[in-house]
Amino acid sequence: MIKIYAPASIGNLGVGFDILGAAITPINNKILGDIITIQSSHQFQLTNIGKYAQEIPQYNKKNIVWKACKLFFEKIQKKNKIHIILEKNLPISSGLGSSASSIVSTLVALNIFFNYPLKKKKLLQMMGSLEGEISGEKHYDNVAPSYLGGIQLILNTKKNISNSIPYFKKWFWIIAWPGIKLSTSQSRSILPKLYKRKTCIQYGKNISQFLYSSYTNQSDLAISSMKDVIAEPFRKNLIQGFLKHKKNLKKIGSLAYGISGSGPTLFSITENKNIAKKIQKYFLENYIQEKNGFSYICTIDSVGAREVK
Numbered sequence: 001m002i003k004i005y006a007p008a009s010i011g012n013l014g015v016g017f018d019i020l021g022a023a024i025t026p027i028n029n030k031i032l033g034d035i036i037t038i039q040s041s042h043q044f045q046l047t048n049i050g051k052y053a054q055e056i057p058q059y060n061k062k063n064i065v066w067k068a069c070k071l072f073f074e075k076i077q078k079k080n081k082i083h084i085i086l087e088k089n090l091p092i093s094s095g096l097g098s099s100a101s102s103i104v105s106t107l108v109a110l111n112i113f114f115n116y117p118l119k120k121k122k123l124l125q126m127m128g129s130l131e132g133e134i135s136g137e138k139h140y141d142n143v144a145p146s147y148l149g150g151i152q153l154i155l156n157t158k159k160n161i162s163n164s165i166p167y168f169k170k171w172f173w174i175i176a177w178p179g180i181k182l183s184t185s186q187s188r189s190i191l192p193k194l195y196k197r198k199t200c201i202q203y204g205k206n207i208s209q210f211l212y213s214s215y216t217n218q219s220d221l222a223i224s225s226m227k228d229v230i231a232e233p234f235r236k237n238l239i240q241g242f243l244k245h246k247k248n249l250k251k252i253g254s255l256a257y258g259i260s261g262s263g264p265t266l267f268s269i270t271e272n273k274n275i276a277k278k279i280q281k282y283f284l285e286n287y288i289q290e291k292n293g294f295s296y297i298c299t300i301d302s303v304g305a306r307e308v309k
């Protein structure tokens, strides 16, 4: 038997649309990621359990874990006699890399269960393709951090699809999910197909500054680069009170603020734990719209997908 946990993630980090993502873990040790268990069986069987199991397609062929298994067995050309159990702990269409967490935990668990037939790069490619099937376009900024941990920069080299970059250990990432859904494909469909040259140059400057500051350990400089000129100008309209919360959180001491992935989860950054608690309180009182919504103070999950007991 094998049991794998894959953490939630924040795609884009504001500054790096589709090319930067962070794996996160709540400081209170709350589980914020899906878990896959695989056992031997006489036939293929998929069971969905967990808080959000009812939200995912029960019809197996539409289930992302089923699709991930199918793709894996095609690649290794083996029979699929396993019982796979998905513990769905992340809400879907939340902006926390919920589908990525299911995909990553499934492929990592399968690869271990069948004694590592596929290499890291191949697995990551498969994760990106499966993610693309759900969101309409391939992007790695959730699957890569959920798989590899830390902050991942998506590359385009022969050897690597993604690489860890240094991150600021003192930063608290406060996330808040209001309890409502916003699908990635919907959030992507409202973005322009073309951007102005001025916007492209500004995007380039921001991401360069963020990377430079990360490698030279200049937190203030990194914070000042965290401006989203690609998605936020359009997606903010999908998020109730986005600008009001930005203003109020700044007053509390939030250093940076933005949309996690394609939303509706929001994130805020501070280096101060007391301010982090105030931001969390603000989110809980002002952003949560349904009773199952939540807010956590998180740090970067340096490990990514891992075996759990």
Ligand code: HSE
Pocket: 011, 012, 017, 018, 019, 095, 096, 097, 139, 141, 142, 184, 187, 188, 231, 260, 261, 262, 263
């Ligand atoms: N980069 C993706 C997007 C992340 O913003 O559409 C989706 O979680």
